[in-house]
Every structure is written in structure tokens, then in C-alpha cells.
Amino acid sequence: MAAKxxxxxxKFFPVEVYPVAxxxxxxxxxxxxxxxxxxxxxxxxRLTTNMPLDCKTSTAYGEEWRNTIxxxxxxxxxxxxxxxxxxxxMAIRRYGAPETDGQYQHWxxxxxxxxxxxxxxxxxxxxxxxxxxxxxxxxxxxxxxYSSSDPATIRTHIREMVDANITGMVVSWWGPTxxxxxxxxxxxxxxxxxxxxxxEAEQQQQLKVAFHLEPYEGRSVESVRADLQHLMSQHNASQxxxxxxxxxxxxxxxxxxxxAAQWARLLGKGGDVSVRGTELDGVxxxxxxxxxxxxxxxxxxxxxxxxxxxxxxxxxxxxPEHWQQIAEWANDHDQLFVAxxxxxYDDSRIRPWNxxxxxxxxxxxxxxxxxQLAQPAHAVSITSFNEWGEGTQIxxxxxxxxEETGKPYQDYGSGNTWVRHIIETLTGYHTTxxxxxxxxxxxxxxxxDHSDKYNHSIVVKTHKLKYCxxxxxxxxxxxxxxxxxxxxxxxxxxxxHTGYVDPEDWDWxxxxxxxxxxxxxxxxxxxxxxxxxxxxxxxxxSNYKVFFYEDLKTAAGSLNPYFLDELLAWFxxxxxxxxxxxxxxxxxxxxxxxxxxxxPAARLLNDTETLRRMGDAGCMGTYESYLQRFPRLxxxxxxx
Numbered sequence: 001m002a003a004k005x006x007x008x009x010x011k012f013f014p015v016e017v018y019p020v021a022x023x024x025x026x027x028x029x030x031x032x033x034x035x036x037x038x039x040x041x042x043x044x045x046r047l048t049t050n051m052p053l054d055c056k057t058s059t060a061y062g063e064e065w066r067n068t069i070x071x072x073x074x075x076x077x078x079x080x081x082x083x084x085x086x087x088x089x090m091a092i093r094r095y096g097a098p099e100t101d102g103q104y105q106h107w108x109x110x111x112x113x114x115x116x117x118x119x120x121x122x123x124x125x126x127x128x129x130x131x132x133x134x135x136x137x138x139x140x141x142x143x144x145x146y147s148s149s150d151p152a153t154i155r156t157h158i159r160e161m162v163d164a165n166i167t168g169m170v171v172s173w174w175g176p177t178x179x180x181x182x183x184x185x186x187x188x189x190x191x192x193x194x195x196x197x198x199x200e201a202e203q204q205q206q207l208k209v210a211f212h213l214e215p216y217e218g219r220s221v222e223s224v225r226a227d228l229q230h231l232m233s234q235h236n237a238s239q240x241x242x243x244x245x246x247x248x249x250x251x252x253x254x255x256x257x258x259x260a261a262q263w264a265r266l267l268g269k270g271g272d273v274s275v276r277g278t279e280l281d282g283v284x285x286x287x288x289x290x291x292x293x294x295x296x297x298x299x300x301x302x303x304x305x306x307x308x309x310x311x312x313x314x315x316x317x318x319x320p321e322h323w324q325q326i327a328e329w330a331n332d333h334d335q336l337f338v339a340x341x342x343x344x345y346d347d348s349r350i351r352p353w354n355x356x357x358x359x360x361x362x363x364x365x366x367x368x369x370x371x372q373l374a375q376p377a378h379a380v381s382i383t384s385f386n387e388w389g390e391g392t393q394i395x396x397x398x399x400x401x402x403e404e405t406g407k408p409y410q411d412y413g414s415g416n417t418w419v420r421h422i423i424e425t426l427t428g429y430h431t432t433x434x435x436x437x438x439x440x441x442x443x444x445x446x447x448x449d450h451s452d453k454y455n456h457s458i459v460v461k462t463h464k465l466k467y468c469x470x471x472x473x474x475x476x477x478x479x480x481x482x483x484x485x486x487x488x489x490x491x492x493x494x495x496x497h498t499g500y501v502d503p504e505d506w507d508w509x510x511x512x513x514x515x516x517x518x519x520x521x522x523x524x525x526x527x528x529x530x531x532x533x534x535x536x537x538x539x540x541x542s543n544y545k546v547f548f549y550e551d552l553k554t555a556a557g558s559l560n561p562y563f564l565d566e567l568l569a570w571f572x573x574x575x576x577x578x579x580x581x582x583x584x585x586x587x588x589x590x591x592x593x594x595x596x597x598x599x600p601a602a603r604l605l606n607d608t609e610t611l612r613r614m615g616d617a618g619c620m621g622t623y624e625s626y627l628q629r630f631p632r633l634x635x636x637x638x639x640x
Contacts, residue, residue: 094172094190095386100147105188107145109136109389114353123353133403137388138346140400140409148386149193154200160395161385162206168242170251170381171197172212176230181217194235201240208242210249215257221266225273228280236279244283251306251381255286260299267301276301285338290316294329304335310342310383310392311357320373327376339377341370342384346391346410367394401503401599408500419477420444420459425582426564427573429458458571475570476529478626479549481619482610485518486601506600512613519617526622545570546626551633562633 096105113125129136131145146153161169173190175182183189194209201209211231213224232248235241242249255263265271267284275281286297288305297305307326309318316322323339330337344361347354359366374380384392391410400409420431430446446457489511493501529544531537545566552563564580604610614620 094148094188094193095146095388096149096188097145097147100150104131104145106186106389107131107135109186109350111349112351119353125352129349130404134405135388136350137393138349138391138410139388139393139397141386141388141393142396148190149196151196151200154193154196157385157395158197158200158204158207162204166207166382168208168210168249168381169197169201169385170210170212172214173231174214174216175223175227179216179223183216184214194231198235198238198240202238207240209238209240210242210251213250213252215254219258221258221262221273225266225275225280228275228282232280248282249285250282251285251287252302253287253308255300255302256289256293256296258300260296263297263300263302269301271301283336285336288315288317288326291326291329293317294326294333294335298333298335302335304330304338304378306338306381307340308381308383309340309345310390311345311359313357313359320370323373324376327378330378336379337377338379338381339374340381340383341367341374342382342392343367343394344391347389348391350389401500406502406504408502422559422564423459423567426567426580427458427571431459432457433460473570474544475547475567476544477547477549477552478526478623478630481519481522481623482604482614483549485515485522485614485619486604488518489514490601500599501601503599508600508609511601512609515610516613516617519614519619522619523617523622526626530626546630548627548630548632551635560633561636566633 094105095107096103097107098104108128108131110128111125114120114123135141135145143153143156148154148157158169171190171194172184173194174184175189175191177189177191182191198209201207213227228250236248263286265273266275268274269276283303284301285304285306286300286302287308288294288297294305305317307315307317309315312319312321317326318340320339320341323337327337329335344366345357345359348358361367371380382394384390384394386393386395388395397409401407402409423429424431424444431444432446432448433444490500492514527535527537529537547563547566552560568574568580611620
């Protein structure tokens with residue numbers, strides 16, 4: 001997320017510094033981080049409630065949810081058999097690619113018309129996307145437009161979920177292949193891949209699979225009963241099924257399309273086609289739109305409900321401001337409340353008329369905020385793992401430029417808050433800043449807590465490097481100035497921390513002029529800290545430790561564990577295994593601003609004029625001298 005810009009230097013460099021009360025400092029962002037330690041930090045402020053929830057274990061949150069669910073389901077579910085969704089379940093969609101499926105599926109989604117016939121002609125519709133040149137999402141998948149039927153892709157997806165401590169996977173399903181109309185709007189049916197998914201889940205063991213019963217033409221309680229018979233005849237013996245009290249779990253999308261009286265025939269104990277008490281019984285989670293919908297679900301015999309939508313504009317129940325009230329209703333009516341959270345929402349590529357539902361990712365702040373707001377719920381589901389068309393996916397993306405329009409795809413954000421995330425995850429303590437950036441406050445709970453000389457936080461951020469003489473200890477992270485300045489030049493010209501200048505608009509002369517000035521400022525900045533041939537710096541050898549940004553990640557792009565080891569040593573904190581493991585999983589290394597290979601800026605490392613100008617301006621020589629002056633982090637053997 002963007003650092004707040006202050007001072008002349010910060011106009012060119014989003015520099016962050018973290019001095020702490022008796023000020024260890026961490027300076028940086030693109031160029032340097034200085035991490036400082038508060039020796040008097042209150043141990044009781046340990047972040048047991050602000051850890052990244054994707055690294056939470058049942059000890060931290062699962063037991064709270066386990067106890068809650070036991071209370072509500074004790075009368076109908078054997079308490080000891082309840083499975084907790086520590087970080088999930090997660091909705092997953094199926095995609096197709098020519099190598100496996102004979103054609104692209106979903107990646108080539110058509111642009112949809114407005115649902116209101118009066119507005120239909122006000123927007124373009126009907127055209128299809130043309131993968132791999134472009135896809136239907138505002139983001140481009142790191143794996144490219146893949147096939148969800150490919151066993152290797154299924155294995156990778158499940159491994160990624162397990163690595164993130166996700167315990168459930170909710171697979172969209174439209175019914176058996178033999179039934180006409182059992183497919184989504186793009187003609188895709190997932191029935192044939194369920195066996196592969198469940199088999200891989202059995203191998204991984206930590207993750208279980210639930211079914212997302214999607215609507216189809218002609219759906220009735222009789223057809224749903226036939227669906228359950230089909231699923232159980234094929235998969236009931238699988239150890240990969242998600243079960244509560246021994247019963248498989250079903251999420252029923254658009255359950256409101258059938259009236260409660262019809263659902264009661266299937267889910268009520270006395271219904272004429274009831275599955276209750278039979279081999280087809282399950283835990284059925286309906287879709288809640290508002291509290292009135294809750295009454296309908298209750299009358300229909302559902303065991304609970306979920307909110308599904310990642311945009312709070314879609315329904316009353318999808319707005320987290322209402323989750324406390326909804327949780328109270330669920331408690332009063334013995335219903336399981338599954339709050340659905342998402343990182344953002346953007347379906348503008350396929351629904352250009354739906355801008356009102358768009359919700360920005362806020363560089364991850366929205367996702368983290370929703371995790372906190374979901375605490376009143378009994379369980380949490382994530383919308384989604386790979387619903388790319390609606391921009392809700394948390395699967396990895398890559399930089400990409402639409403080959404037809406020349407416009408870049410979105411990225412997840414980068415940058416200045418990365419080290420703060422790592423520190424909070426690693427140590428379990430808050431971080432703060434000398435500012436009060438309210439866009440950061442939902443993520444960093446102590447961002448605006450300036451009480452008691454910041455003694456409730458382990459680091460404090462500031463941009464003011466000229467005050468480094470006040471730091472008593474510092475960790476400085478230095479980044480190659482060419483990489484840093486290239487990224488900052490993109491930011492200045494796109495007003496985005498992940499955007500790219502349109503290749504057609506790239507101005508080489510402007511780049512030469514601006515990058516030269518930035519290079520001179522980069523040199524002055526570090527000379528204020530480390531000194532020059534003629535001027536002493538404010539840092540002394542006893543109070544700082546240097547890391548190079550390029551060393552913080554392994555050659556494979558993951559976080560370098562030696563960085564965590566040395567940070568802990570510098571802070572003087574004994575390695576906490578659970579926090580350490582979480583920090584390694586928490587950051588996958590997808591935060592760099594990698595340019596498409598054919599972008600002009602991607603050639604800068606070999607551009608003779610750029611290297612000549614930066615050499616003359618001094619920053620490259622200064623950087624080379626620091627590489628010789630300060631020790632480098634080792635790389636793990638498996639990454640070499």
C-alpha cells in the first residue's frame with residue numbers, strides 16, 4: 001500500500017522509516033527500510049487478534065468457532081466430529097484450456113448485456129475475450145489461462161490452499177452430466193472432475209471438499225434429491241469429503257429461487273421427499289440475502305446460511321456492518337452463520353454496466369478488514385479462490401498487457417507495507433507510524449496509536465531520514481536504485497503502485513531526465529545515513545544492520561528464511577515457531593513490480609544511455625560500494 005508522501009525527497013521516493021521509542025529504525029519502501037525495536041513494548045500487546053488469519057490455527061480462532069458451533073449443533077451433531085473452517089471453505093470455479101478440454105472455457109467469456117432491457121443498448125455486449133491474448137478478468141493469472149481439469153493444476157491448487165491453512169474447498173456443481181441443462185451459462189459442467197478433486201484432497205488430508213449446488217434450469221426439490229443420490233453414489237466413500245457430524249456439507253446457491261415450503265419437503269423431517277435421517281442427509285447451507293431471507297431458510301429446513309457475495313453492494317447480508325446483527329439472529333434460531341469474505345470485487349470486463357458493485361482491493365486492506373469483521377460468525381468462507389471473472393480471486397496473478405488494447409491488467413499491490421506485514425506476522429507485535437494514515441488503520445491496528453511514546457508497537461514508521469541521529473538502532477534495507485527508480489517512475493506517471501506506463505506513451509527523454517534527478521536524490525539520501533568521503537553519516541556501525549532488498553526473497557520468489565532469522569536476532573526476540581512458520585507462508589513473493597518482457601522499461605537494465613546517466617549521477621556507484629561494504633544474506637540451498 002502506498003506510503004504517505006512527505007518532504008521533497010519523498011516526492012521522488014516513497015521512503016519509510018521505522019524508528020522506535022528510544023528510537024531501532026527501519027527506513028525504506030523502495031530503497032531502504034529501517035526497522036526499530038521498542039524495548040519497552042508491552043508483552044500483553046502481542047498480536048493474538050491481529051495475526052494474518054490465513055496463518056491462524058485452531059488454537060487462535062478455531063477453538064472459539066468450535067465452541068460456538070458445538071453450542072448450536074449439540075442437539076443434532078455429535079460435537080466431537082465437527083470440522084472447523086479455520087481459513088475457508090473457499091469457492092472454486094472450473095476453467096478450460098485447449099490442451100486438456102479442446103477449447104478455452106470461461107477465460108473467453110462474452111461481455112454480458114444489461115439485465116434491464118431499457119438499458120441494454122447503452123453498453124457494448126456480445127463480444128468474447130481471446131485467451132491467451134486477453135482474458136475475461138481484470139487480473140491475469142500467474143499460471144496463464146489454465147484448465148481446471150488438468151490433474152497437475154488440481155494438485156497445485158489444493159497444495160496452495162493447504163499451504164495457506166485453508167481447510168475447505170467448495171466446488172461449484174450443476175448436476176450430473178447426463179441431465180440436460182446441468183451446466184453454467186458457459187456450458188461448463190464440473191461433474192467429471194469431482195473424482196479428481198476428491199482424490200487429491202484425500203492425498204493432502206488437511207483439506208476437505210464441500211459441494212456448491214448451483215442453480216440450473218428446472219431445479220426442483222425432486223431434482224435436488226436426485227442430485228444428492230448421484231453425488232453420494234459416486235463419492236460417499238471418499239475421505240476427502242467435508243463433513244459435520246458425519247454428514248457431507250452442501251452450500252446451496254440461489255436457494256431463494258425455490259419457496260421455503262418446497263425446501264421443507266426435502267429438508268424438513270416430515271417432508272414427502274425428505275432426506276433427513278436417510279443416507280442422503282447432509283448439512284445444508286442456504287444463501288442469505290437479508291434477515292427476511294433467514295426466516296425463509298429456517299422454514300425451509302436449512303441448517304445454516306452463508307452470504308457469498310464479495311461486494312457489500314449486492315445484499316444486506318453481504319455487508320459486514322450487519323454481521324453482528326445477523327450473528328445474533330443465528331444464535332437465537334440455532335443456525336450456522338458462515339460469513340463470506342473477499343479481497344475485492346470487479347466484474348467490469350464482463351459486466352461493464354455494473355460499476356456500482358465494484359470494490360477495490362485497497363492493496364489487501366479490504367481482505368484483512370473483512371477477516372476481522374467476520375469474527376461474530378461461526379465460520380468463514382472465502383469468495384473466492386478463482387472466480388476470476390468477478391475479480392474476487394486470491395490465486396496468484398502476473399503482470400500482463402492486453403495484446404488488443406495495450407492496457408495493463410491489475411495487480412494485487414506492492415510495496416511499502418510489505419515489511420510491516422512481515423514484522424507483525426513474525427513477531428506478533430503491532431507496528432505504527434508517526435502519521436495516522438487511515439487507509440492503513442484497518443490493517444495495522446496501531447497505525448494511529450501515538451500514545452505513550454509508541455510503546456505499544458515494535459516499530460514506528462517515518463519518512464524523515466534526516467532525523468536518523470535520533471535512532472538508537474536501525475535495520476536498513478537497500479534496493480538496487482535502477483529497479484527502485486524504474487518502479488517509482490511508473491508510479492508517478494500512472495498514480496498507481498502497480499500500474500505501468502502505456503508502452504506507446506513511453507517517453508525516453510523524460511525517463512532520462514527524471515531518473516537522473518532521482519538517482520542524485522537516492523545518493524544524497526543514503527549519504528545522510530552512511531556518510532560520504534567528506535561528510536560523516538548519522539549512523540554508526542554499532543547501531544545499524546544492512547540488508548539488500550534483492551536478498552529478501554529466494555531465487556524462487558519466496559521469502560528468504562535467513563531474513564527472518566536475522567530480524568529476530570536484531571530485535572532480540574526468541575524465535576516463536578508458530579509466528580515464524582506463518583511469516584514464511586504469509587508472503588509468497590508476488591509483490592514485486594515485474595514488467596511485461598516487451599515493455600520499454602523492461603529493457604532498462606541493458607539500456608546504455610540509462611546506465612551511463614545513472615553512473616554519472618552517482619547512485620549506481622554508491623550502490624556497488626555498499627554491496628562491497630556490507631555483508632549479504634545467504635540464500636537457502638534449495639533456492640540456488
